[in-house]
Amino acid sequence: MWRQSDEELSRGELGVQEDSRTPPPKTEDGAPSIGVTEMGFRFVVNFLRYDSGMTKAKTRMTRVLDRLEKFYGKPKAPRPVDAYEMVLHRNCGYPQSDALCDKGFAALKKEIGLRPEEILAAPVAKLREVMRVGGIVPGLRAQRLREIAARVETEFGGSLRAVLKRPLAEAKKALRKFPTLGEAGAEKILLFTKTAPVAAVPSNCIHVPLRLGFGRESKNWAASYKSAQEAILAELPEACEAQLRAYLLFKQHGRTLCKSARPKCEECPVTDECGYFAATRGRVRGPA
Numbered sequence: 001m002w003r004q005s006d007e008e009l010s011r012g013e014l015g016v017q018e019d020s021r022t023p024p025p026k027t028e029d030g031a032p033s034i035g036v037t038e039m040g041f042r043f044v045v046n047f048l049r050y051d052s053g054m055t056k057a058k059t060r061m062t063r064v065l066d067r068l069e070k071f072y073g074k075p076k077a078p079r080p081v082d083a084y085e086m087v088l089h090r091n092c093g094y095p096q097s098d099a100l101c102d103k104g105f106a107a108l109k110k111e112i113g114l115r116p117e118e119i120l121a122a123p124v125a126k127l128r129e130v131m132r133v134g135g136i137v138p139g140l141r142a143q144r145l146r147e148i149a150a151r152v153e154t155e156f157g158g159s160l161r162a163v164l165k166r167p168l169a170e171a172k173k174a175l176r177k178f179p180t181l182g183e184a185g186a187e188k189i190l191l192f193t194k195t196a197p198v199a200a201v202p203s204n205c206i207h208v209p210l211r212l213g214f215g216r217e218s219k220n221w222a223a224s225y226k227s228a229q230e231a232i233l234a235e236l237p238e239a240c241e242a243q244l245r246a247y248l249l250f251k252q253h254g255r256t257l258c259k260s261a262r263p264k265c266e267e268c269p270v271t272d273e274c275g276y277f278a279a280t281r282g283r284v285r286g287p288a
């Protein structure tokens with residue numbers, strides 16, 4: 001069973017912005033090049049590949065995602081998408097699920113408020129009581145919310161927006177200091193806030209791309225995650241919209257049909273792309 005606490009991989013930064021004072025490089029015939037930054041160049045390439053549809057041949061992953069989107073519909077925009085609120089949200093429910101976190105987060109917003117000073121001013125007993133709607137161990141979650149609020153207030157001046165402007169590796173390191181946030185959680189925040197086109201994979205649904213042949217499963221959760229991530233990076237443009245769509249569709253499929261235990265393959269729209277299905281179809285379909 002994969003566990004998020006096993007997350008220990010890290011990715012490098014996206015690229016280095018050239019110093020604007022450096023003379024532009026020359027082209028082969030000696031003329032100065034247009035002098036775009038590496039990030040700018042990548043943006044243009046990705047825009048042409050993804051947004052304007054100039055790529056003739058879609059990658060296999062894009063075709064699979066298109067079929068999932070046709071089946072489930074366009075993924076809804078995720079909420080919340082502010083980094084601080086996302087950290088609060090994931091700590092508002094336990095066992096951690098969207099439904100419980102949504103309930104706990106809504107109660108926190110209504111009864112206490114989301115601002116660090118509001119959380120810190122609330123009596124501990126009230127915070128604990130409010131957290132009951134988010135599931136078990138409300139006391140522990142109340143304590144974590146106070147810890148988050150205190151750190152954001154004292155270390156980051158009340159907001160995590162400045163953290164997101166740091167170099168990618170540094171931003172990720174700062175985010176991982178918050179309770180329950182591992183590599184996958186930090187990368188999810190970087191992607192949802194559109195800070196960077198990170199190939200985040202839903203931590204409890206990495207079996208979805210792996211079953212579909214995108215990456216290799218390993219006994220080690222971190223190695224499986226990294227492998228799925230590398231496959232995504234190889235198949236999709238480094239663009240937030242493309243990466244976010246993949247994240248949301250893999251998650252939807254993992255929660256609806258492609259559950260980690262007993263997937264409902266008989267209803268799945270992409271069986272012909274699935275290695276797991278090919279290997280287990282006898283068992284999945286039952287005797288003829």
Ligand code: SF4
Pocket residue numbers: 211212257258259263264265266268269270271274275276277
């Ligand atoms: S065929 Fe089954 S295992 Fe494969 S992607 Fe579909 S639901 Fe998942």
